[in-house]
Amino acid sequence: MFLVVGTVNDPTTFPPPSKSHGSHHWSFERLLSAGLVPLTAAAFVSSGSPTPLIDGLLGLSLIVHSHIGFDALLVDYVHKRKFPKLGPLLSWTLRATTLAVGVGVYQFNTNDVGLTELIRRVWTA
Amino acid sequence: MSYTRTIGLGSALRRATFSPKPVRNVPAFRSVIVRRSIQTQSLKPEEGTVILNTQRLARPSSPHFTIYQPQLTWIGSIVHRVTGTGLSVLLYGFSLAYLFAPSTFSSANIIEFAAGLPEWVKVVEKTILAAPFAFHSFNGLRHLTWDTGKFLSLKGAYRTGYAVLGATAITTVALVLL
Incomplete structure (x- = not known):
């Protein structure tokens, strides 16, 4: 395990450029976060409607928002630079989990009452 | 000191110490001097790095959280992360x-379970859900205003921080009473 690549006098390497990271990625995150506010309000107002499009959109947005959040935790605390095996393993575990969660929310929204309606009913139960 | 003088070694020691180098370094004399017990080992630069990194791993880590005064700035920051993670874990866990x-965690079952809880448990659980949701939402908006370049000063951070705390308190109470 190398905490320092090369000797202590060598500079750190520059991360390779990636189109999915950087300013576009950042803007997408902000847009998503800001969008959650009207989406949440709209979902509760329209909850129980026969075409739960907004509820589905809210579910998808919350999953992506959560995935980005969990990914930020992994980048901060279990980075592959320091954890060459555990870091990538957890990243892939997160991706698989997020996919499964997506399927779960889809199932719940199509076969049951949907996330917003569930929260609304449990809250006044 | 007086010991050497009584035995009469004083002058001999002085002579040995202050005598010129060539005299001390005669081959016959050298074999009498005890060999150094420390052994040196020649290493390649990579091997040196390995030793250096092993030492780094064994280093004590300096205290970080505990040496700082609890302040609204950084407490608010970590609470934002903790509340967001908590809410996301709930979403992931339920999904x-x-x-x-699907049959165990159907909406009918969950609602029936929630309805059967004592009144005070309902209030506590609603607070546990509402407070993180309210805080993370308002603090998220605070972050978004920072992203537009506004309130990026110490005063701005505190004013918006207290605004978030106030809004969180009011919203939490309102949601629990809902």
């Missing part, structure tokens, strides 16, 4: 539970 056991 996975429903995916693998």
Whole structure:
């Protein structure tokens, strides 16, 4: 395990450029976060409607928002630079989990009452 | 000191110490001097790095959280992360539970379970859900205003921080009473 690549006098390497990271990625995150506010309000107002499009959109947005959040935790605390095996393993575990969660929310929204309606009913139960 | 003088070694020691180098370094004399017990080992630069990194791993880590005064700035920051993670874990947990056991975690079952709880448990649980949701939402908006370049000063951070705390308190109470 190398905490320092090369000797202590060598500079750190520059991360390779990636189109999915950087300013576009950042803007997408902000847009998503800001969008959650009207989406949440709209979902509760329209909850129980026969075409739960907004509820589905809210579910998808919350999953992506959560995935980005969990990914930020992994980048901060279990980075592959320091954890060459555990870091990538957890990243892939997160991706698989997020996919499964997506399927779960889809199932719940199509076969049951949907996330917003569930929260609304449990809250006044 | 007086010991050497009584035995009469004083002058001999002085002579040995202050005598010129060539005299001390005669081959016959050298074999009498005890060999150094420390052994040196020649290493390649990579091997040196390995030793250096092993030492780094064994280094004590300096205290970080505990040496700082609790302040609204950084407490608010970590609470934002903790509340967001908590809410996301709830979403992920429920979705996975429903995916693998749809009949157990159906809405009807959950609502029936929630309805059967004592009144005070309902209030506590609603608070536990509402407070993180309210805080993370308002603090998220605070972050978004920072992203537009506004309130990026110490005063701005505190004013918006207190505004978030106030809004969180009011919203939490309102949601619990809902």
